[in-house]
Amino acid sequence: xxxxxxxALLAILVPIVLGPFTYLVEKISAKARTIYAVALGFITGGxxxxxxxxxxEGTVESFMWIPGAGRIAFSVCLDSFSVVxxxxxxxxxxxxxxxxxxxxxxxxxxxxLSRYYWQALLFIGGMIGxxxxxxxxxxxxxxxxxxxxxxxxxxxxxxxxxSVPAGIKAFIVTRIGDIGLLAGILILWHATGTLNIFEIxxxxxxGLISFTLLGLAGAGFLAGAIGKSAQFPLHVWLPDAMAAPxxxxxxxxxxxxxxxxxxxxVRSYPIFAALxxxxxxLLWIGAITALMAATIALTQxxxxxxLAYSTISQLGYMMAAIGVGALLASQFHLVSHAIFKxxxxxxxxxxxxxxxxxxxxRQMGGLAKYMPITRITFIFGLLSLVGIPIWTGFFSxxxxxxxxxxxxxxxxxxxxxxxxxFTAAYSWRMYWLAFQGEKRTSTEVHESPPQMTGxxxxxxxxxxxxxxxxxxxxxxxAFSLPVGYHIMPMSLAALIQHSFTSPIIVVTVAIIVTxxxxxxxWRATVINTYQKPSALTLPLFRAYWIDIFYNRVIVKSLLSFxxxxxxxxxxxxxxxxxxxxxxxxxxxxMLFAWGVY
Amino acid sequence: xxxxxxYIAAIVILLGIGIYCLISRRNLIQLIIGVEVIAKAVSLSxxxxxxxxxxxxxxxxxxxxxxxxxxxxxxxxxxxxxxxYRHTGSLDINILKRLRG
Numbered sequence: 281x282x283x284x285x286x287x288a289l290l291a292i293l294v295p296i297v298l299g300p301f302t303y304l305v306e307k308i309s310a311k312a313r314t315i316y317a318v319a320l321g322f323i324t325g326g327x328x329x330x331x332x333x334x335x336x337e338g339t340v341e342s343f344m345w346i347p348g349a350g351r352i353a354f355s356v357c358l359d360s361f362s363v364v365x366x367x368x369x370x371x372x373x374x375x376x377x378x379x380x381x382x383x384x385x386x387x388x389x390x391x392x393l394s395r396y397y398w399q400a401l402l403f404i405g406g407m408i409g410x411x412x413x414x415x416x417x418x419x420x421x422x423x424x425x426x427x428x429x430x431x432x433x434x435x436x437x438x439x440x441x442x443s444v445p446a447g448i449k450a451f452i453v454t455r456i457g458d459i460g461l462l463a464g465i466l467i468l469w470h471a472t473g474t475l476n477i478f479e480i481x482x483x484x485x486x487g488l489i490s491f492t493l494l495g496l497a498g499a500g501f502l503a504g505a506i507g508k509s510a511q512f513p514l515h516v517w518l519p520d521a522m523a524a525p526x527x528x529x530x531x532x533x534x535x536x537x538x539x540x541x542x543x544x545x546v547r548s549y550p551i552f553a554a555l556x557x558x559x560x561x562l563l564w565i566g567a568i569t570a571l572m573a574a575t576i577a578l579t580q581x582x583x584x585x586x587l588a589y590s591t592i593s594q595l596g597y598m599m600a601a602i603g604v605g606a607l608l609a610s611q612f613h614l615v616s617h618a619i620f621k622x623x624x625x626x627x628x629x630x631x632x633x634x635x636x637x638x639x640x641x642r643q644m645g646g647l648a649k650y651m652p653i654t655r656i657t658f659i660f661g662l663l664s665l666v667g668i669p670i671w672t673g674f675f676s677x678x679x680x681x682x683x684x685x686x687x688x689x690x691x692x693x694x695x696x697x698x699x700x701x702f703t704a705a706y707s708w709r710m711y712w713l714a715f716q717g718e719k720r721t722s723t724e725v726h727e728s729p730p731q732m733t734g735x736x737x738x739x740x741x742x743x744x745x746x747x748x749x750x751x752x753x754x755x756x757x758a759f760s761l762p763v764g765y766h767i768m769p770m771s772l773a774a775l776i777q778h779s780f781t782s783p784i785i786v787v788t789v790a791i792i793v794t795x796x797x798x799x800x801x802w803r804a805t806v807i808n809t810y811q812k813p814s815a816l817t818l819p820l821f822r823a824y825w826i827d828i829f830y831n832r833v834i835v836k837s838l839l840s841f842x843x844x845x846x847x848x849x850x851x852x853x854x855x856x857x858x859x860x861x862x863x864x865x866x867x868x869x870m871l872f873a874w875g876v877y
Numbered sequence: 878x879x880x881x882x883x884y885i886a887a888i889v890i891l892l893g894i895g896i897y898c899l900i901s902r903r904n905l906i907q908l909i910i911g912v913e914v915i916a917k918a919v920s921l922s923x924x925x926x927x928x929x930x931x932x933x934x935x936x937x938x939x940x941x942x943x944x945x946x947x948x949x950x951x952x953x954x955x956x957x958x959x960x961x962y963r964h965t966g967s968l969d970i971n972i973l974k975r976l977r978g
Contacts (some may be wrong), residue, residue, distance in 0.1 A: 853974070857896070857900045858900045
């Protein structure tokens, strides 16, 4: 076994297998448990980083998992897509765990922190596993592991009334997509007889899969990705998932869960690219989601909800980029988004922790003086989110929009450009309400301790400097995809030249002007916005009533339909046994009727 | 009438008694007895099948294993029943059905 494969297996197994031992270590002391969990997180992060030298080899190694039936193998695949997603999960996960030490301290009175740590570790391990395997069934197993962890962690504060319903909602809504994904995987298995994604790719390119089956499987994969990556119309779970601890939202919305859908689509793009409608669907879903979520974010008062809608919006950008075949742009934005969104969520966590749990932007205000490090790092995250040169977000967003321009997708591009302006507006509004103006809370506020500001500073540097790594990042991408989808390596000079000479730079300039105008002219208006939403902003404030629509139409009718069957479930053991006996008799009659005996 | 037909008759009768017990009884102890009777029918069918196939030894080994597992599962079930009785003061399954404290 090669060293790279061994390291990859360790990166998957260390958090998953050693995670549950937090319960044992807790017997020694609570402090030892915390140190143990955070150390595991850092070991995992280090293991994912140690995979970098093995990217170029494009190592693939399989271990037979279920021999015989369909040759199901646990295959490890190390290429620049998989390893980078694994590193994002591992490293940001480690920083989030470090941040958790102080952030989760108040919760330890009421809730078990061992549960928190092992589920977070399982989450990170599941995401690394999802990234590093090339077998679709194994990928699906990890896909479900992270789905379960997101449910369990969203419902972590189970005494709070909103937590458990939010967790269940996240689970059920993503489950709608998961069923599609499972169906898609099984259809591909049926069509090609293999579950290895590279073999399916070559089968698809050779035209061995009929277009009907390919179309069905493509729709399934699309549904899975829409559910996990919270795209319209299955985005409704993500804003409610804010009931989770803020550290976990950073994990779910930046480092792990939401990246899974985008990653899956990038991986399977060569399989479905032959379908004409498939990339177009991605393009439009992404563009519509990006604009819709950005407008909603403009009116929310809860800082975490603003960031949640911002996440949905940014994922829409990535989706649209895959739609025009710009896989590199999509992955680049995935990484840059993961860094700055983790930073923003942790920054919001830092504010909440120090102000005693204030989430409402109307109650914050004037924190700049009291929390200088949080403020500066938050600004770094926002600049990257808005796409100001020379933060990473500028380069990645520019790459997405210029590839849409090259692809001739003008209307989706227009939607994305409008969304960019809204992004700038809500980022500016969020910053101004939280940090500038009068201090509106009466609580004593001071700067967070180093174990919270440390991860913030590291992530701020990452969101500022990551684009410098573009040349090693793209160097081995050519090996990752089959012929016809090769990504040419990109040097740093080429990136800079590309970004500053593309027509999209006009948008960036316009955004900077907008920000200056907002700051000079509209500052007072925004800070004094306490009035009720007007007729114009009410649809945005209520998130276009999509949630209410789902509740009234789908959930209500489904529940009333299921109520009809309620009386079958008497809960009486004797009746259940009678039903089993009748079933047995029917089964025997069927056996005799078909002449088995 | 062959001997194995007698066996079949015995198996069917035992199975019928067990299922009837499960359907008609509400007492937890009686339900366990019903399950046991069904398990005896299963063991008997293994013996019969082994005899008809001509490999009694494997059949006997399986049956001994079944008896062992049965004993273990019965012990667990009985201990659960004791705990349930202490909790609710009754052996009626309709009281356990509520699943509330």
